[in-house]
Amino acid sequence: MKAIKIMSPSRIAIYLLLAAVSFPIVFAYLWLFSGSISDELEFGIVPKGITLENWRFLWSEITIGTKVFENIWPITLNSLLLAGSITLLEVLISLLAGYALSRMNFPGKDFILKTTIILHAFPGVALLIALYYVLNYIGMIDKIAGVVLIKVALELPMATWMIKGFFDEIPWEIEWAAYMDGCSRLQAWYKIILPQIKPGIAAVAIFAFLAGWSEFIYSYTFIFSSENYTLAVFLKNLIGDFRFLDYGLLAAAGLFYMIPVIAFFLISQKSLMTIKFGGIKG
Amino acid sequence: MEVVMRDVVKRFGNFTAVDNLNLTIKDGEFVALLGPSGCGKTTTLLMLAGLYKPDSGEILFDDKIVNDVLPKDRNIGMCFQSYALYPHMTVEENIAFPLKLKKLPKKEIERKVKEIAGKFQIEHLLKRYPGQISGGQQQRVALARALVKEPNLLLLDEPLSNLDASLRISMRAEIKKLQKELGITTVFVTHDQAEALSMSDRIAIMNKGKLQDIGTPEDLYMRPKNMFIAGFIGNPPMNFLEVGFNVEGDKIILRRNDFEITLPKEISANYMKKQNDERVILGIRPEHLSIGNEAPNTIKGEIFVVEHLGKDKLVDVKVGNDRIKVLTGQDFEGKMGDMVNVHLDLKNIHLFDADDGNSMKWAA
Amino acid sequence: MRQLEMEICENVTSKKASMEGLRKFLGALPFLGPFLFLIILFYLVPVTLTFVMSLTSMDYVLEWKFVGLENYLRFFQDSGVKTVVLNTVKYVFFTLIINVGFGFLLAIATSYFIRNENIRLLFQTIWMLPRMTPPVVYALLWLWFLDPTEAGMLNSFLGKLFGIPAQNWILNNPMKVVIIANGLIGASLGMVVFSAAIKSIPVDYFRAANVDGASDWQIIRYVIIPFLKWPIMFMTIWQTLSLITSYEYILLITDGGPLNKSEVWSLFSYHKAFSNYEFGYGAAISMVLVLIAVLIAILMLKVFGYDAIMRRGNVDGMRGEAGDESNKNHVAV
Numbered sequence: 001m002k003a004i005k006i007m008s009p010s011r012i013a014i015y016l017l018l019a020a021v022s023f024p025i026v027f028a029y030l031w032l033f034s035g036s037i038s039d040e041l042e043f044g045i046v047p048k049g050i051t052l053e054n055w056r057f058l059w060s061e062i063t064i065g066t067k068v069f070e071n072i073w074p075i076t077l078n079s080l081l082l083a084g085s086i087t088l089l090e091v092l093i094s095l096l097a098g099y100a101l102s103r104m105n106f107p108g109k110d111f112i113l114k115t116t117i118i119l120h121a122f123p124g125v126a127l128l129i130a131l132y133y134v135l136n137y138i139g140m141i142d143k144i145a146g147v148v149l150i151k152v153a154l155e156l157p158m159a160t161w162m163i164k165g166f167f168d169e170i171p172w173e174i175e176w177a178a179y180m181d182g183c184s185r186l187q188a189w190y191k192i193i194l195p196q197i198k199p200g201i202a203a204v205a206i207f208a209f210l211a212g213w214s215e216f217i218y219s220y221t222f223i224f225s226s227e228n229y230t231l232a233v234f235l236k237n238l239i240g241d242f243r244f245l246d247y248g249l250l251a252a253a254g255l256f257y258m259i260p261v262i263a264f265f266l267i268s269q270k271s272l273m274t275i276k277f278g279g280i281k282g
Numbered sequence: 283m284e285v286v287m288r289d290v291v292k293r294f295g296n297f298t299a300v301d302n303l304n305l306t307i308k309d310g311e312f313v314a315l316l317g318p319s320g321c322g323k324t325t326t327l328l329m330l331a332g333l334y335k336p337d338s339g340e341i342l343f344d345d346k347i348v349n350d351v352l353p354k355d356r357n358i359g360m361c362f363q364s365y366a367l368y369p370h371m372t373v374e375e376n377i378a379f380p381l382k383l384k385k386l387p388k389k390e391i392e393r394k395v396k397e398i399a400g401k402f403q404i405e406h407l408l409k410r411y412p413g414q415i416s417g418g419q420q421q422r423v424a425l426a427r428a429l430v431k432e433p434n435l436l437l438l439d440e441p442l443s444n445l446d447a448s449l450r451i452s453m454r455a456e457i458k459k460l461q462k463e464l465g466i467t468t469v470f471v472t473h474d475q476a477e478a479l480s481m482s483d484r485i486a487i488m489n490k491g492k493l494q495d496i497g498t499p500e501d502l503y504m505r506p507k508n509m510f511i512a513g514f515i516g517n518p519p520m521n522f523l524e525v526g527f528n529v530e531g532d533k534i535i536l537r538r539n540d541f542e543i544t545l546p547k548e549i550s551a552n553y554m555k556k557q558n559d560e561r562v563i564l565g566i567r568p569e570h571l572s573i574g575n576e577a578p579n580t581i582k583g584e585i586f587v588v589e590h591l592g593k594d595k596l597v598d599v600k601v602g603n604d605r606i607k608v609l610t611g612q613d614f615e616g617k618m619g620d621m622v623n624v625h626l627d628l629k630n631i632h633l634f635d636a637d638d639g640n641s642m643k644w645a646a
Numbered sequence: 647m648r649q650l651e652m653e654i655c656e657n658v659t660s661k662k663a664s665m666e667g668l669r670k671f672l673g674a675l676p677f678l679g680p681f682l683f684l685i686i687l688f689y690l691v692p693v694t695l696t697f698v699m700s701l702t703s704m705d706y707v708l709e710w711k712f713v714g715l716e717n718y719l720r721f722f723q724d725s726g727v728k729t730v731v732l733n734t735v736k737y738v739f740f741t742l743i744i745n746v747g748f749g750f751l752l753a754i755a756t757s758y759f760i761r762n763e764n765i766r767l768l769f770q771t772i773w774m775l776p777r778m779t780p781p782v783v784y785a786l787l788w789l790w791f792l793d794p795t796e797a798g799m800l801n802s803f804l805g806k807l808f809g810i811p812a813q814n815w816i817l818n819n820p821m822k823v824v825i826i827a828n829g830l831i832g833a834s835l836g837m838v839v840f841s842a843a844i845k846s847i848p849v850d851y852f853r854a855a856n857v858d859g860a861s862d863w864q865i866i867r868y869v870i871i872p873f874l875k876w877p878i879m880f881m882t883i884w885q886t887l888s889l890i891t892s893y894e895y896i897l898l899i900t901d902g903g904p905l906n907k908s909e910v911w912s913l914f915s916y917h918k919a920f921s922n923y924e925f926g927y928g929a930a931i932s933m934v935l936v937l938i939a940v941l942i943a944i945l946m947l948k949v950f951g952y953d954a955i956m957r958r959g960n961v962d963g964m965r966g967e968a969g970d971e972s973n974k975n976h977v978a979v
Contacts, residue, residue, distance in 0.1 A: 008862075010862060011759055011862075014755050014759040014760075015759075015760070017755070018752075018755050018756070018760075018769055022769060022772045022773065024791075025772055025773070025775060025776065025830075026772060027799075028787045028790075028791060028799075029775060029787075031787075031790070031799065032783075032787065035790075092680075093680045093681050093684065094681070096676075096677040096678070096679075096680060096681065097677060097678055097680070097681035099677055100674045100677035100678045101678075104670075104673070104674045104677065105670060106667070106670040106671045106673065106674040107667040107668075107670065107671055108671065109674075112678070112682075115685075117947075118943055118947075119685065119689055122689065122939070122943070123887070123888070123890075123891030123892075123912075123935070123936065123939050124688075124689075125891055125892065125893065125894070125912065126696075126891045126912060126915070126932045126935050126936050126939065127688075127689070127692040127693065127696055127932070127936075128915075128916060128919070128920075128932075129696065129699065129915070129919045129925050129928050129929050129932060130691070130692035130693070130695035130696040130699060130929065131688065131692050132919075132920075132925075133692075133695055133699070133708065133925075134687065134688070134691055134692060134695065136708065149684065149687075149688070150688055152684060153684040153685065153687065153688035153689065154688065156681060156684055156685065157685075160681060171364060171366065173362040173363070173364050173366035174366045174368065176328075176331070176333050176353075176360070176362065176366065177360065177362060177366035177367075177368075177427075178368075179331075179332075179333060179352075179353040179354055180331060180353055180354075180358055180359070180360040180380075180428070180437075181354075181379050181380035181383060181427070181431075182354040182380050182383035182384060182431075183354060183383060184352075184354060185673075186676075187383070192368055195368075195370040196369060196370060210778065213780065214779075214780035214781060216780070216781045216782055216894060216898070217894050217897070221916075221920060231780075232780060232781075232782045235782045235783070235786070236782050236898070239782070239785070239786055239789065247790060247793075247797075250786055250790075251790075254782075254783040254786050254787075257780060257782070257783055258779065258780065258783055261778050261779060261780065264778070265771065265775075265778070
């Protein structure tokens with residue numbers, strides 16, 4: 001049944017062009033990988049001999065002159081803590097608020113909805129100075145918890161909006177059936193409604209985690225003590241000091257930092273592929 | 283349980299969905315709320331369920347006002363048009379859910395679920411998910427879930443409209459039989475008059491938020507109080523013809539430029555309400571018309587089209603600018619374009635006021 | 647007398663209605679509480695604070711010394727501001743072109759020309775990479791790519807291929823680097839949004855165009871572009887909004903340098919506050935920016951209307967439909 005198509009020249013040209021503009025990106029990420037496992041590269045990305053020396057930050061301290069860098073594991077733990085807390089709070093709060101905005105009727109709802117849209121587009125970073133003051137005032141400056149709260153607050157309008165969309169798609173009859181069966185509003189929420197938007201929750205959670213994991217500007221600005229550093233801040237300092245000295249080390253550290261992102265890509269790609277092949281198999 | 287609605291009003295913004303509704307449903311009765319879409323029947327049902335709150339008026343269950351009782355505390359079983367089964371639970375979990383919320387002991391839940399599953403012949407489906415069973419099976423599961431907690435009131439919202447035609451007809455009988463067995467007060471919303479006629483003890487017919495009438499199927503069919511009821515109940519629907527009203531002696535003559543019908547004395551007596559030359563609406567059902575020889579007191583017309591209904595034929599006859607439907611036997615052999623004489627069964631005519639549409643005989 | 651009675655009656659019902667409203671609001675509060683708390687604490691309070699701070703000469707001691715409009719006057723007289731504003735305009739304008747224009751080309755190429763799902767997915771994934779990469783790593787890649795030594799990728803490439811001597815790209819062209827680096831990130835967003843829009847065009851239009859013998863170019867011109875008009879406008883305004891206030895990547899790649907050559911407005915405010923500890927002055931600079939952003943946001947709402955934005959609420963291409971459940975929200979529970 002498969003028709004053999006001859007590609008038109010314009011189509012071939014598009015493919016070539018797309019491949020050409022995409023090449024530097026692929027190249028850059030390949031370098032990140034090759035550079036992390038080799039001292040020397042040929043043609044930019046082909047490793048000449050493999051070494052784990054660049055990954056030494058995983059098991060020993062790294063120094064530059066007399067300066068000793070922090071051990072990476074407590075910092076990784078901080079990053080995990082930061083991203084994990086952001087995910088948890090963001091999902092929980094947006095599930096509650098999204099439900100109210102989707103399903104409840106109360107005065108001021110319209111105002112809150114419109115405000116949420118505007119905040120969605122509001123420049124949170126422009127408020128950095130005032131946020132500094134607020135954090136300082138509530139005693140959360142130089143604390144991971146402070147960055148968590150800010151990041152959650154800034155991402156809430158978006159997350160709530162998405163979750164609201166998921167709730168909107170659940171038929172009212174299902175919720176009504178729950179009330180008729182004897183549920184209170186809260187019971188209907190977690191026993192009947194939540195299980196049905198699991199995929200949506202997962203999506204919001206993954207994006208919240210990645211956003212938290214990648215978070216730079218607030219940690220960089222609001223955290224000063226090295227014991228509270230996150231990977232982003234650590235890497236930024238590393239770049240500042242090693243930039244012209246040891247790209248191999250930087251590549252390895254950068255790659256280490258990117259593990260969750262890469263995992264996300266592999267997993268989502270794989271699930272997309274299986275859907276494809278599953279479809280072909282019928 | 284007896285259900286009473288007293289002066290119930292429900293508005294959505296400026297739109298009045300239910301307007302001053304008064305309705306009494308007797309214990310054990312099967313009542314259909316019938317009307318076109320948007321007539322307020324589903325809103326009424328949802329108010330009984332407690333999912334909507336009336337803006338004014340009272341709803342009483344066995345003489346107790348329940349306006350402020352939450353749905354979960356009303357002990358009502360409800361079955362939705364889309365069935366509203368919980369997709370993340372198996373059939374068994376779906377049916378057990380209301381009992382679990384009542385915190386019944388596990389053993390008892392199991393026993394009750396088994397029992398009701400037996401009654402609905404769905405035992406073999408218990409481990410499956412709603413997405414894995416057919417529409418008819420989902421319907422049974424939804425009914426089982428609604429009934430497993432032995433509710434005082436059963437509410438059915440267009441329960442059959444998502445089923446295919448043959449299944450719908452067999453479910454009608456099944457639901458009716460079950461309702462009689464259990465003796466449970468049941469309110470049933472439908473837009474399908476055949477469903478309402480075949481299943482319910484009484485039909486409450488609604489239009490534009492107002493209750494038009496409530497009565498037995500026979501009542502509504504034989505003695506419609508207004509044109510809306512007359513037109514809504516009965517299939518094919520009643521024919522309406524606008525005619526002039528004239529009284530000569532003790533007889534009424536209905537007249538228009540293409541025909542003239544003289545009503546005999548005993549029938550005329552019902553309608554002596556109008557002045558000469560006023561306009562009235564003559565209503566007559568297709569089954570009370572027949573096609574015969576040329577004679578006085580008949581309507582002349584041209585056959586527009588003949589529809590085969592299986593057992594019968596439905597003949598569309600053009601009379602002036604109007605078209606009337608006549609139900610004839612299978613042996614009728616007229617063709618398109620033939621001129622025919624339509625005979626009226628004068629005992630079964632209805633006259634309606636041309637202004638307000640009320641029956642000149644039955645309106646209160 | 648009668649009229650008075652009626653007024654009293656109305657008064658009573660409106661009071662009753664507001665009681666009912668309060669009851670409903672309190673019912674929603676357990677769900678909305680945490681959301682409202684964070685929004686107030688980290689949006690409402692900071693906006694107000696930013697304004698009040700902008701009227702002070704606050705420094706790292708965080709003392710409130712009110713100086714009136716001095717900060718604003720200083721801002722409009724500051725000789726450095728001219729460069730910064732000019733930089734910002736340049737930065738926003740050219741980055742936008744890449745965001746929207748290149749994003750559009752990518753969308754057309756991947757969603758219209760490439761028919762093979764897997765190849766399309768591959769290219770779209772590649773272009774999503776910069777967006778998903780943590781900013782610090784993304785900046786690192788740029789620093790390496792443009793490394794001024796001969797080992798730098800671009801230098802070694804150009805050196806080997808064309809014999810061009812090594813040069814310090816970032817030092818020589820800071821704005822261009824910043825624009826391209828940011829442009830690529832925005833382009834992937836444009837790609838995702840426009841691709842979704844192209845995919846939502848009913849396939850019948852393409853069939854009809856094919857039957858009519860339209861060329862690829864004609865299909866793009868007469869079928870795709872008309873459908874993409876609104877998404878393009880939306881992306882343009884949306885990206886303008888986020889570009890004028892974003893500085894994360896600039897901070898990481900050039901830090902505004904050299905000599906303020908790539909300093910943009912928002913970064914300027916950041917530097918004033920967190921490098922020079924002039925919180926009051928920094929707040930004033932931010933405040934002007936926030937006002938501009940709000941104006942753009944209002945313009946966006948005016949152009950598109952709330953409903954359209956509600957439906958397109960999420961520009962990252964994930965779902966975000968707004969349901970019209972006007973009646974059903976009256977549920978009494």
